Amino acid sequence: MPIKPLQDRCKPFAQFVRGFKAQGVYPYFRPISRSWGTEVEMNGRRLIMIGSNDYLGLSHDPRVMEAAVKAMQRWGTGPGGSRFLSGNLTLHEALEERLAAFVxxxxxxxxxxxxxxNLGSIACLLTADDVILYDRENHASLFEGCHASKARLIPFAHNDAEAAALKVAAAREKYPGSVMLLITEGVFSMSGDVPPLAELAQLKKEHPNLLIYLDDAHGVGVMGPGGRGTAEYFGLTAEMDFIMGTFSKALASVGGFLAGDDEDVLEYVRHQSKTLIFSAGLPASCGATVLACLDIIEAEPERVERLWEINHKVRAGYHEIGLLCGEAHSPVIPIHIGSELKAGLLAADLLDHGIFALPAIFPAVPRGKALIRTAYMSTHQDSQVDYVLEVLDRLARKHRVLAADLGRDGDYFRTRGVSSLGRTSPDPAVSLVSK
Ligand SMILES: Cc1ncc(COP(=O)(O)O)c(C=O)c1O
Structure with missing residues (x-):
């Protein structure tokens, strides 16, 4: 039977998933039957959503929805081809101009x-003669781009600018004349950590051939003045050679972009990125959604301010309960737990109490450093947040996940950002997703 070798490969994984489900703590692929933004319906129950990346709640704004419908009426539901061939819309070009100006x-x-x-841009820009230095906790899409480029890959400890400096200096000596690209994130998607961008940008002064690529998927729309992103938050936009963003978070859509100041390099990406050339263009409704979101973000800065107001309230609430959630200025607020089982049990109990939040486990976070990833929207009501805090207060005690319960794990989390994570490689037999 020719499928047998594949069955042998997949069976241990499928068994692992079944075991997870049997424990009643399997938290993924939850089917949502309806959404109102801050609340969703699942299995006939209405839940408060605290795990969405729709940070500004714009996916349900009537003006945004109307823009999407109008674009669909004008251009149809799908683009009909790759942008390279028949699927390039005037809307795409207007969007590119607008996004570049925004960041x-x-x-x-x-x-x-x-x-x-990330995959297409990094893969086409770098070659086997080049060097990529990357934060160990970078997103899977960045890893895929790095691997596809065939460049020499040099990881540095998460958010450790000193380690990065040593690695950059060593790489420069060992591979003189190579293109060197340092890749980090503006807001790390699981932990919510924000990078030491000033220290990383400083490296460009010592190593003029060093380029920086900032994946700001979670920062665009919410971080910095007017939500213009994490580089702007640090006042370091000019120092970033590339700023990457996605539409799937604060911009309430699907899609992504790479921005930079060198027009030739961007033109090269436009023609050489395989994921652009050999893939369908962005549907018009998705592009129009983003343009409408940008209009609203620029016209109503109070939306971004409201997000930070809620996040300050939540962080203060978590601290008061005794949870360990760090201090980062970030739209992602982690509840550090350590044990994967405890994180799964707490998430399941939250669900029983009408709250949708997801645990992040290995390999999305380092092994044994599980957390509940919470993220709020500027459209959340204070009463919803109060309810979540009240439930968390009870459940955190019940599941013994307070900072005081974490022991040595707690020390690890308290020193995040300055310590090395020493990550082990994914074991597909015991991890749900391979990074
Ligand atoms: C840091 C980071 N980069 C890139 C992506 C990919 O974005 P998209 O959802 O648009 O494919 C994500 C999404 O999860 C992310 O968190």
Whole structure:
């Protein structure tokens, strides 16, 4: 039977998933039958959503929805082809111009997802003669781009600028004349950590051939003045050679873009990125959604301010309960737990209490450093947040996940950002998703 070798390969994984489900703590692929933004319906129950990346709640704004419908009426539901051939719309070009201006760069190239932006752009820009230095906790799409480029890959400890400096200096000596690209994230998707961008940008002064690629998937729309992103938050937009963003978070859509100041380099990406050339263009409704979101973000800065107001309230609430959630200025607020089982049990109990939040386990976070990833929207009501805090207060005690319960794990989390994570490689037999 020719499928047998594949069955042998997949069976241990499928058994692992079944075991997870049997424990009643399997938290993934939850089917949502309806959404109102801050609340969703699942199995006939209405739940408060605290795990969405729709940070500004714009996916349900009537103006945004109307823009999507109008674009669909004008251009149809799908683009009918790759942008390279028959699927390039005037809308795509208007969007690229608008995005570049929004993040403070000269030019942008839109892809059909954020994942394909990272994969296609990094893979086409770097070659086997080049060097990529990357934060160990970077997103899977960045890893895929790095691997596809065949460049020499040099990881540095998460958010450790000193370690990065040593690795950059060593790489420069060992591979003189190579293109060197340092890749980090503006807001790390699971932990919510924000990078030491000033220290990383400083490396460009010592190593003029060093380029920086900032994946700001979670920062665009919410971080910095006017939501213009994490680089702007640090006042370092000019120092970033590339700013990547996605539409799937605050911009309430699907799609992604790469922005930069060098027009030739961006033109090259536009023609050489395989995920752009050999993939369908972004549907018009998705592009129009983003343009409508940008209009609202620019006209109503109070939306971004409201998000930070809620996040300050939540973080203060978590601290008061005794949870360990760090201090980062970030739209992602982790509840550090350590044990994967405890994180799964707490998430399941939250669900029983009408709250949708997801655990992040290995390999999305380092092994044994599980957390509940919470993220709020500027459209959440205070009463919803109060309810979540009240439930968490009870459940955190019940599941013994307070900072005081974490022991040595707690020390690890308290020193995050300055310590090395020493990550082990994914074991497909015991991890749900391979990074
Ligand atoms: C840091 C980061 N980069 C890239 C992506 C990919 O974005 P998209 O959802 O648009 O494919 C994500 C999404 O999860 C992300 O968190």
């Amino acid at each position: 403070g760069k000269k030019k942008a190239v839109v892809h059909v997802t954020g994942f394909s932006t």
